[in-house]
Amino acid sequence: MKIATWNVNSLKVRLPHVLKWLEENPVDILCLQELKLTDDKFPLAEIEAAGYHAVFSGQKTYNGVAILSRHPIADVVKNNPLFPDDHQRIIAATIEGMRIVCVYIPNGQSLDSEKFTYKMQWLKALHDWLKVECEKHPQLALLGDYNIAPEDRDVCDPAAWEGQTHVSEPERNAFRDLLSLEMKDAFRMFEQPEKLYSWWDYRQMAFRRNMGLRIDHILLTQPLAARCTACVIDKVPRKWEQPSDHAPVIATIQ
Numbered sequence: 358m359k360i361a362t363w364n365v366n367s368l369k370v371r372l373p374h375v376l377k378w379l380e381e382n383p384v385d386i387l388c389l390q391e392l393k394l395t396d397d398k399f400p401l402a403e404i405e406a407a408g409y410h411a412v413f414s415g416q417k418t419y420n421g422v423a424i425l426s427r428h429p430i431a432d433v434v435k436n437n438p439l440f441p442d443d444h445q446r447i448i449a450a451t452i453e454g455m456r457i458v459c460v461y462i463p464n465g466q467s468l469d470s471e472k473f474t475y476k477m478q479w480l481k482a483l484h485d486w487l488k489v490e491c492e493k494h495p496q497l498a499l500l501g502d503y504n505i506a507p508e509d510r511d512v513c514d515p516a517a518w519e520g521q522t523h524v525s526e527p528e529r530n531a532f533r534d535l536l537s538l539e540m541k542d543a544f545r546m547f548e549q550p551e552k553l554y555s556w557w558d559y560r561q562m563a564f565r566r567n568m569g570l571r572i573d574h575i576l577l578t579q580p581l582a583a584r585c586t587a588c589v590i591d592k593v594p595r596k597w598e599q600p601s602d603h604a605p606v607i608a609t610i611q
Contacts, residue, residue, distance in 0.1 A: 358453065358610045359384040362500035362573055363594075364461070364556075364603035367393040368421070371601055372400050378594055379407055384607060385427050386452055388459035388500040392421025399423070416445040422459045422501070426452050440482035447483075449490070455581065455610075456494035458487070460501035465522035473522060476504075480531040484538070491538050491578055499540065499576040502556075502603065507532045507542065511571035513554065523570060540576040543588035543608040555590050556603050564595055575608045584611045 361384045365371040368389065379387065387409075392399070396415045404411045404425055413423035414435040422445060424430065432451040436442060449458040460483065465476040491497050505528045509515040518524045536542065554569030563569065577585055587609040595604045 358386075359607055360386040360388075360455075360457070360498055360500065360575065360610060361605050361607040362388040362390070362459070362502070362575060363605040364390040364502040364573060364601060366391050366601040366603065368400065368423075369394050369398065370599065372403060374594055374597055374600065376403065376407055377597075378591075378605065379409070379425075382591065382605075382607070383408075383427075386457055387425040387605075388457065389423040389425065390421070390459070390461035390502045391419075392416070392423055393418055394421060412448060412450055414445040414448045420445045420461060422446060422448045422461050424448055424450050424452075424457055424459050426450075426457075428453050437479075437482050437486045439486045440479060442479070446479075451494070454496055456490060456497040458490070458497065458499045458501075460499060460503070462501065462503045462505065464504050465528070467522060468520065468525055476522075477527055477531065480528075480534075484531070484534050487535065487538055491540075495578060496580050497540075497578045498581055498608075499535070499574075500606075501574070502572060503532065503574050504572055505529065505532045505574075506570045506572050507574075510551070511554070513552065513568045513570065518570075523572060535576060539579050541579070541582035541585075543575040543577050543582070543585050544571070544590070544606065546582065546585060547588055553590055554604075555606055557595065559602055573603055573606045575606055577608070577610075581610055585609065586611055
């Protein structure tokens, strides 16, 4: 089974890319972030025609998350019950005995902003909720855009990013707190090429220069990690016309 995550940065704009990618990479489960559309605008007919079930939680202009699956979807939960929030950033469901949690973690803007305070509060609430979820669902996968580069090797130029969001010590501590729930970073379970990232700014030819960050992640509880045989980043869609600024991340679970 293959599970994947992809911040598509507007499903309305990127729907042809999603359908093309799924045709070429027929993963079992795909988590999407930044839908940037309301539920009534979700392209359910097109997704179903591609052979996928879908559950989604949308929002106009910003945010929005979805889970696409070739298998039946059950027990859907939207948002974190421990953190009342108007932003649509979490959707969870049970698929083939696995608890799939799709997240779009806040950006944070800058370390001295209210948005960064919100991000840290949001992450603390996510940790507290997942602690309970992992006890209820031993086979849990947390997929999404975390807006955190966990280590300096996940950053193209650590010195240039110093003092900014995504790389700060509080954010990295929050990432480590998630790992403390006996979860594994699927990508780092395997030998990987150096300077492999999942996001590149649209500006300053960042993709061509490979000036990116690894901020899209798949964390697995121990039972799933034990069955994980690969985790890769697919840079191909980032080369397409009008691409998302993120690339898909795919984990293989036996």
